[in-house]
Structure formats: structure tokens, C-alpha cells
Amino acid sequence: xxxxxxxxxxxxxxxxxxxxxxxxxxxxxxxxxxxxxxxxxxxxxxxxxxxxxxxxxxxxxxxxxxxxxxxxxxxxxxxxxxxxxxxxxxxxx
Amino acid sequence: xxxxxxxxxxxxxxxxxxxxxxxxxxxxxxxxxxxxxxxxxxxxxxxxxxxxxxxxxxxxxxxxxxxxxxxxxxxxxxxxxxxxxxxxxxxxxxxxxxxxxxxxxxxxxxxxxxxxxxxxxxxxxxxxxxxxxxxxxxxxxxxxxxxxxxxxxxxxxxxxxxxxxxxxxxxxxxxxxxxxxxxxxxxxxxxxxxxxxxxxxxxxxxxxxxxxxxxxxxxxxxxxxxxxxxxxxxxxxxxxxxxxxxxxxxxxxxxxxxxxxxxxxxxxxxxxxxxxxxxxxxxxxxxxxxxxxxxxxxxxxxxxxxxxxxxxxxxxxxxxxxxxxxxxxxxxxxxxxxxx
Amino acid sequence: xxxxxxxxxxxxxxxxxxxxxxxxxxxxxxxxxxxxxxxxxxxxxxxxxxxxxxxxxxxxxxxxxxxxxxxxxxxxxxxxxxxxxxxxxxxxxxxxxxxxxxxxxxxxxxxxxxxxxxxxxxxxxxxxxxxxxxxxxxxxxxxxxxxxxxxxxxxxxxxxxxxxxxxxxxxxxxxxxxxxxxxxxxxxxxxxxxxxxxxxxxxxxxxxxxxxxxxxxxxxxxxxxxxxxxxxxxxxxxxxxxxxxxxxxxxxxxxxxxxxxxxxxxxxxxxxxxxxxxxxxxxxxxxxxxxxxxxxxxxxxxxxxxxxxxxxxxxxxxxxxxxxxxxxxxxxxxxxxxxxxxxxxxxxxxxxxxxxxxxxxxxxxxxxxxxxxxxxxxxxxxx
Numbered sequence: 001x002x003x004x005x006x007x008x009x010x011x012x013x014x015x016x017x018x019x020x021x022x023x024x025x026x027x028x029x030x031x032x033x034x035x036x037x038x039x040x041x042x043x044x045x046x047x048x049x050x051x052x053x054x055x056x057x058x059x060x061x062x063x064x065x066x067x068x069x070x071x072x073x074x075x076x077x078x079x080x081x082x083x084x085x086x087x088x089x090x091x092x093x
Numbered sequence: 094x095x096x097x098x099x100x101x102x103x104x105x106x107x108x109x110x111x112x113x114x115x116x117x118x119x120x121x122x123x124x125x126x127x128x129x130x131x132x133x134x135x136x137x138x139x140x141x142x143x144x145x146x147x148x149x150x151x152x153x154x155x156x157x158x159x160x161x162x163x164x165x166x167x168x169x170x171x172x173x174x175x176x177x178x179x180x181x182x183x184x185x186x187x188x189x190x191x192x193x194x195x196x197x198x199x200x201x202x203x204x205x206x207x208x209x210x211x212x213x214x215x216x217x218x219x220x221x222x223x224x225x226x227x228x229x230x231x232x233x234x235x236x237x238x239x240x241x242x243x244x245x246x247x248x249x250x251x252x253x254x255x256x257x258x259x260x261x262x263x264x265x266x267x268x269x270x271x272x273x274x275x276x277x278x279x280x281x282x283x284x285x286x287x288x289x290x291x292x293x294x295x296x297x298x299x300x301x302x303x304x305x306x307x308x309x310x311x312x313x314x315x316x317x318x319x320x321x322x323x324x325x326x327x328x329x330x331x332x333x334x335x336x337x338x339x340x341x342x343x344x345x346x347x348x349x350x351x352x353x354x355x356x357x358x359x360x361x362x363x364x365x366x367x368x369x370x371x372x373x374x375x376x377x378x379x380x381x382x383x384x385x386x387x388x389x390x391x392x393x394x395x396x397x398x399x400x401x402x403x404x405x406x407x408x409x410x411x412x413x414x415x416x417x418x419x420x421x422x423x424x425x426x427x428x429x430x431x432x433x
Numbered sequence: 434x435x436x437x438x439x440x441x442x443x444x445x446x447x448x449x450x451x452x453x454x455x456x457x458x459x460x461x462x463x464x465x466x467x468x469x470x471x472x473x474x475x476x477x478x479x480x481x482x483x484x485x486x487x488x489x490x491x492x493x494x495x496x497x498x499x500x501x502x503x504x505x506x507x508x509x510x511x512x513x514x515x516x517x518x519x520x521x522x523x524x525x526x527x528x529x530x531x532x533x534x535x536x537x538x539x540x541x542x543x544x545x546x547x548x549x550x551x552x553x554x555x556x557x558x559x560x561x562x563x564x565x566x567x568x569x570x571x572x573x574x575x576x577x578x579x580x581x582x583x584x585x586x587x588x589x590x591x592x593x594x595x596x597x598x599x600x601x602x603x604x605x606x607x608x609x610x611x612x613x614x615x616x617x618x619x620x621x622x623x624x625x626x627x628x629x630x631x632x633x634x635x636x637x638x639x640x641x642x643x644x645x646x647x648x649x650x651x652x653x654x655x656x657x658x659x660x661x662x663x664x665x666x667x668x669x670x671x672x673x674x675x676x677x678x679x680x681x682x683x684x685x686x687x688x689x690x691x692x693x694x695x696x697x698x699x700x701x702x703x704x705x706x707x708x709x710x711x712x713x714x715x716x717x718x719x720x721x722x723x724x725x726x727x728x729x730x731x732x733x734x735x736x737x738x739x740x741x742x743x744x745x746x747x748x749x750x751x752x753x754x755x756x757x758x759x760x761x762x763x764x765x766x767x768x769x770x771x772x773x774x775x776x777x778x779x780x781x782x783x784x785x786x787x788x789x790x791x792x793x794x795x796x797x798x799x800x801x802x803x804x805x806x807x808x809x810x811x812x813x814x815x816x
Contacts, residue, residue: 002432002433002479002481002584002585002587002588002637002639002640003358003431003432003433003481004587004639004642004665004695005355005356005442006441006442017598024352024355024356025348025349025351025352025355026288026289026347026348026349026352027279027286027287027288027349027352027353027356028286028287028288029284029285029286029287029356029561030285032564032591032594034594034703034707035590035594035701035703035704036701036703037703038702038703048441050639050642050695051356052432052587052588052591052639053432053534053561053562053563053588053591054285054561054562054563054564054565054591055562055564055590055591055594057587057590057639057642057643057701057704058642058695058696058697058701060441060694060695061693061694061695062439062694064693064694065439065441065444065694066439067693068445068672068691068693068694069439069444069445069450071672072450072453072454072668072672073450075450075453075454075457076449076450076453078457283558283559283560283565284560284561284565285561285562285565286561355442356561357535357561413488413489413490414446414448415448415451415452415489415490415491415494415667416448416494417489417490417491417493417494418490418493419487419488419489419490420807422806422807425787425788426539426788429535429536429538429539429559430534430535430559430561431534431535431536431797432534432535432536432561432584432588433480433481433507433508433509433534433536433584433588433797
């Protein structure tokens with residue numbers, strides 16, 4: 001349900017009707033900024049948004065994305081520690 | 094210049110002087126077919142070689158829009174038929190071209206399409222030797238439809254066919270996939286996508302001849318047109334009675350094509366191509382084959398993407414980057430953009 | 434990591450990180466004693482998640498103690514045949530341009546699909562956005578442009594904004610055939626089913642970016658089930674599975690937000706305001722396979738009746754509708770409620786294939802049956 005993909009807002013095309021241009025892997029499509037137009041429109045340029053059926057539905061929070069990826073990296077370290085413990089146990093047994 | 098009309102009218106299909114003028118000025122003067130009879134009378138030294146075989150194919154072309162980035166319906170009409178001959182191992186020689194023109198079609202557009210066909214035919218080393226035109230009432234066509242038939246010669250000793258594919262053969266494509274399908278989707282305009290994508294439309298006769306010269310062990314080849322790579326591989330795997338496994342990480346795809354697919358929920362494996370072929374080659378000759386392909390511009394992006402394997406006949410699978418695997422089935426109907 | 438160097442797509446498809454998650458999931462399953470015979474049942478509510486699971490082969494990569502149950506979150510799949518019939522009826526009216534997302538084109542009605550209606554002469558156009566339908570309405574003032582408003586809370590704001598724009602412009606020839614539905618109500622209906630054996634949920638990420646995570650509080654608070662709202666990349670899904678398993682391990686039941694980069698806790702205020710302005714709840718709405726569910730569908734408020742295709746054409750709930758029987762032998766309902774796997778349906782691969790779909794789950798590429806067929810057909814046949 002609800003195909004949505006990250007796109008970068010690269011321009012405001014019609015401030016009056018809250019329209020802007022989004023770029024997704026080099027493909028450009030005019031999108032409505034109505035869902036994310038809370039402050040000055042110009043501030044949206046350069047931001048990444050989640051695009052769904054021609055609407056910028058949410059501004060993607062880079063800090064939260066980094067936190068999620070960090071949690072995955074930490075998971076790796078925790079897993080390594082567990083693996084080392086298991087190896088040590090096998091060596092002792 | 095007897096042809097003064099800016100648009101094609103029913104008179105241009107009526108068999109009289111208007112039709113004669115259209116044919117002479119737009120078609121015959123550009124294609125310059127041999128002789129003036131309704132039939133082309135053909136001879137080629139290659140036909141005299143012992144063991145040589147004739148190859149004959151036909152294809153109809155409809156595309157919206159008629160002109161698009163990287164090509165037009167005329168270029169496709171030449172490339173498509175040349176490629177059908179080429180992937181069978183034939184050297185393409187002669188084409189026929191039949192036009193169904195919708196009343197109201199701009200003569201200037203028709204001239205551009207015909208010029209594009211002539212240029213592509215010359216580059217591909219084929220001659221357009223006979224043809225036909227019909228005019229249909231407005232609303233009964235879509236600008237221009239073109240049917241081309243092609244004749245080529247398969248030299249003695251060349252015998253390609255999917256049934257000849259052996260387990261272990263490598264799967265090779267000649268470049269990035271899906272450019273044509275994605276470029277056309279964007280060019281239609283109704284989805285309001287803008288890209289710098291160009292159609293991959295290209296004639297592959299010379300490329301295929303070069304590959305066969307370098308790697309005579311090539312077992313089979315197909316052009317990946319409608320239905321894309323996935324459909325070509327499914328057909329070939331079925332006829333070979335083998336499985337084919339491709340690797341997602343090896344698939345050559347442009348970022349923009351991935352972008353169009355992500356936006357519209359499409360699978361690039363099913364996007365149409367007009368200048369891409371997939372071939373099967375024994376591993377021992379794969380490097381030579383790749384080198385020969387890459388030496389020509391229409392093969393510069395050639396890569397190995399998978400392998401034929403024993404296994405369920407006709408099954409095509411793709412390994413995902415995580416070591417998972419999914420089935421790549423034939424397309425059901427046409428691929429539609431989706432939101433969910 | 435700076436935003437400039439981050440790729441919000443490929444960073445969440447990293448195979449090495451996926452391996453770490455798969456190991457952690459396996460370890461958790463072992464601790465829980467989950468096996469192929471006695472698996473943990475996790476429902477991914479959203480059809481987009483179902484699609485990702487099959488596309489990346491996640492169902493076969495995760496420990497066999499995790500069994501995915503494919504939920505009702507595919508708006509095309511849960512649309513009853515009667516609504517498709519009504520679409521066709523509108524599309525076939527003279528002067529109508531009927532605009533739809535591509536997804537709905539092949540869904541069978543009792544007589545025909547929209548694609549078949551198009552072949553018979555109806556002016557049916559596939560569009561990417563309701564905005565494109567608005568453009569068509571402006572360009573064709575002498576035609577009635579109807580947009581097939583379909584989808585859950587993710588898509589509802591887009592048609593609400595379109596109606597607001599049409600009202601501002603005073604467009605007279607634009608209307609929406611509203612079939613918008615909501616996620617929490619059917620989940621509640623599923624949880625109230627005594628046959629239900631679900632241990633946890635993966636929550637729909639894009640619905641949640643609109644409505645936030647609190648509408649799912651009842652799942653944890655009232656039914657004691659864990660839920661993790663998830664993104665759509667493979668790492669998102671695997672991480673959310675791990676979140677659910679860890680909650681089960683610790684005996685907790687909470688609403689977790691795996692997809693915080695897109696999903697704000699309280700959703701999107703502008704979208705919620707537009708939805709509240711344009712739409713109100715219907716007393717009930719019919720779902721394929723689930724029947725009528727109270728307050729699960731939206732309709733256009735009387736203030737915007739001029740843009741309501743049901744009112745304009747006197748169709749659907751505006752008339753007091755006829756009931757349409759679903760096709761015989763179709764087990765879409767049982768599949769959608771997670772009671773049986775697609776392959777257990779007597780019609781799967783026999784009377785119902787993607788070429789000749791009987792039920793909606795075979796029509797939509799994110800329907801559980803089509804996904805089984807497309808990505809796992811042979812594997813399933815071999816089992």
C-alpha cells in the first residue's frame with residue numbers, strides 16, 4: 001500500500017498554489033508541497049521529502065535516519081560480542 | 094515540387110496523382126529503391142554460398158509519441174526488423190516498409206520519419222527496397238503505423254537457437270536496460286515526469302556479427318523489446334528446457350530508469366528496449382564476446398548478468414543482494430503504474 | 434553521517450546490515466523457542482510491506498520461526514466488486530473522463546473491469562496523481578472529470594487537497610468517487626475475531642506519516658499485542674520484525690516507531706486538517722472478505738457535495754446499494770484475515786491466476802495471492 005519514495009525538493013514552481021519540483025534519481029516531477037508547507041516555502045528547497053501520488057507528504061528527518069542506521073551498526077557490535085562470547089565458551093568447553 | 098499540401102488528406106491514398114506525388118517526393122526519392130516495378134528483384138553474393146540460408150521476418154510498429162528523445166517510429170521500424178534478423182545470426186540485407194497514415198498527418202513529420210528510416214537503414218547496412226502507403230480517415234489511426242519486413246542471409250555454419258543453450262552458458266546483455274521504456278513513459282507527458290533519458294533504439298546487425306566472429310560458440314540471442322529482459326529470458330529458458338539465474342547486483346540500470354520505476358512502481362526487468370539484446374555464450378568464449386561487444390558503441394555497456402542452469406525448465410530466477418531469490422515470471426498483460 | 438552523504442534508499446538496503454539483523458532475529462526466535470511448526474505469527478498490515486517481503490525474498494531469509502501473515506492493507510484488494518461496478522457505471526456515462534490509478538484498472542467487477550470498460554469505449558485514463566485529474570478538468574471544461582479516490586490514510590490527503598483546490602477555483606466539472614478507507618478499524622475487527630492467532634504487527638509506515646503512531650495504541654493497550662511501525666526498505670522490515678520479537682521476549686506490548694525518519698509521533702497536521710475539512714466517516718463501509726466494518730470508510734462532507742461523484746451521479750451509498758455476491762469458491766476473505774495461506778485456497782493457480790483473476794488478491798500486484806504467484810510460484814508448487 002502507498003508507494004512512497006524519497007525525492008529532493010529542488011525548486012518552488014508556483015508559490016501561490018504551493019507547487020514545487022521534486023527530483024527522484026534524476027527524474028523530475030512537479031509535486032504539491034501543501035502537506036509540508038508549514039514555514040517559508042523557500043526553506044524547503046534542498047530538503048528530502050517522501051513523495052506519494054504527486055504530493056510531498058513528509059520531510060525526511062536525516063537525524064532520525066542516522067539514528068536508525070546507528071542502531072543497526074550497534075546491533076552488529078553487539079552481535080560480534082555475542083559471537084566472541086560464544087567462541088570463548090566453546091574454547092573453554 | 095508537386096506536393097504542396099501540409100497535411101496528408103484522403104486524396105493521398107486515392108490512387109491518383111496526389112498519391113503518386115506523395116510516394117515520389119516523400120518515399121521513393123528518399124529510399125531510392127532499385128528499379129521501378131512493384132516488386133524488388135534481389136541478388137546478393139552471400140546467397141550463392143553453399144549452406145547459406147535466407148532469414149525472413151516482419152514486424153509492425155506503433156508508438157506514442159511518434160517522435161521521442163533518442164528516436165522516432167521510423168528509426169524503430171528499421172531497428173526492430175534489423176534486430177529480429179540479427180539475433181538469429183543473419184546479416185540483414187533488405188527491408189520493405191508499409192505505411193498506414195492517418196488523414197491529417199503533417200507531411201513535414203512524415204518526411205522526418207522517412208529521412209530517419211533512410212539514415213538508420215544506411216547505418217545498418219540494409220536497403221529499403223519496396224513499400225506501400227495507405228491513408229485512413231482521421232480517428233482511424235494514430236498518426237502513422239509502419240510495418241517492415243526484412244530479409245537477411247545466415248552464413249553457413251551459423252545456427253543459433255534457444256534449444257541450443259547449454260547449462261553453464263553465461264547470459265550477456267549489451268548495455269543498460271529499460272531506457273526506451275522509461276524514456277517513452279516520460280515522453281508521453283501524461284505522467285508529467287521529466288528526465289534526460291534517451292531511447293536506446295539502435296540497429297544491432299553489426300554488433301551481432303562482431304560478437305559471432307569473436308565468439309562463434311554463442312548459442313542463442315534475442316532482442317529484449319516489449320516485455321523487456323524478463324520476457325526474453327522466460328521464452329528462451331522455456332525453449333532451452335533449462336533454468337536461468339540472473340543476479341540483481343549485476344543488472345545494468347541507469348539511475349533515472351530506477352527513479353521512473355520507483356515513482357511508478359514498475360519493474361525495470363519488464364521495461365521495453367529497442368537496442369538491447371541478450372545472448373547466451375559458453376564461459377570459455379565469454380571474455381572474447383564481451384570484448385567484441387564493448388568495441389562498438391551499441392555494445393559499450395555489455396556485461397554478464399547470469400547463467401543458464403539445469404533445473405526446472407523455463408524457470409527464471411533472480412538472486413537478490415541478500416542471497417534471497419525471487420522468480421522472474423512472464424508479464425501478465427501490460428505493466429501498469431501503481432500507487433500501492 | 435551528514436544528510437549530504439546519506440542515501441535514504443540504498444543505505445537501507447545494505448546486505449551486511451541485513452545479515453546482522455537476520456542473525457539477531459534468529460537468536461531471538463531460538464530464545465522464544467519459535468519453530469516452523471510453532472511459529473510466531475506477525476502480520477504486516479500493509480500490502481507495500483507484503484510486496485517488499487517477496488521482492489527481497491525476506492520470507493525465506495528470516496528464521497523459520499517467523500511466519501508473515503499478509504494483512505488487509507491493499508486498498509485495491511479490499512474493494513468489493515460492487516464498487517468496481519459503480520466505477521464502470523460512472524465511466525460509461527456520456528461525457529465522463531474517468532481517472533484512476535493504474536492499480537485499479539484490472540480489478541474485476543461483476544461484469545467488467547475498468548480496462549474492459551475502456552476497451553468498450555469508455556474514456557478511462559490512468560493518472561499518477563489526483564492533481565493530474567484536476568489538470569484534465571481545467572483543460573476539458575465541457576467534460577465531467579471523475580477521479581477514483583482510492584486508498585488508505587496515505588492517499589486520502591491528496592484527494593482532500595484536490596477537492597479544496599477545485600472548490601477554490603470553482604471548478605464545476607470535477608468530482609471524486611470516494612472509496613477512502615482507514616487502517617485501525619479493520620485491525621480491530623481482526624483482533625476481535627476469536628480464530629485470530631496473531632502475536633504482533635508490523636504497522637503501515639506511510640499511513641502513519643499522516644495519522645501518527647497513536648491510533649494504534651489500542652493494539653498494545655487493549656489487546657496486548659506488540660506493533661512496530663515500519664519503513665519499506667528491507668532493513669526497515671527486518672528491524673521491525675526484531676522489535677516485535679524483542680517485545681514478545683520481554684513480555685511487553687508497545688507501539689514502536691522504526692520509521693521515525695518519516696513518521697512523526699503525531700502525524701502530519703496539514704494533512705489531518707485537510708482530511709477533517711473534506712471528509713467525514715461513513716457509518717460503515719463494505720470490505721471484500723471482511724464484510725461491513727463500522728466507521729471504516731470516509732465520505733465527502735455535505736459542504737463539498739458538488740465534488741462528490743456519488744451525489745453527482747446518484748450512485749453507491751447515495752442510493753442505498755444492491756449487494757453483490759463475491760465469486761464462488763474465492764477464499765480472499767480467509768486469506769486476508771490470515772486464516773489460510775493463498776496456496777490453501779482451492780482456486781489458487783486453478784480457477785484463479787494473474788491472467789484470469791477471480792479474487793482481488795490475485796489482481797493487485799501487492800495482493801498476497803499475486804505476490805505468492807509472482808515471486809514464489811514454483812517454490813510453493815514444489816512444497
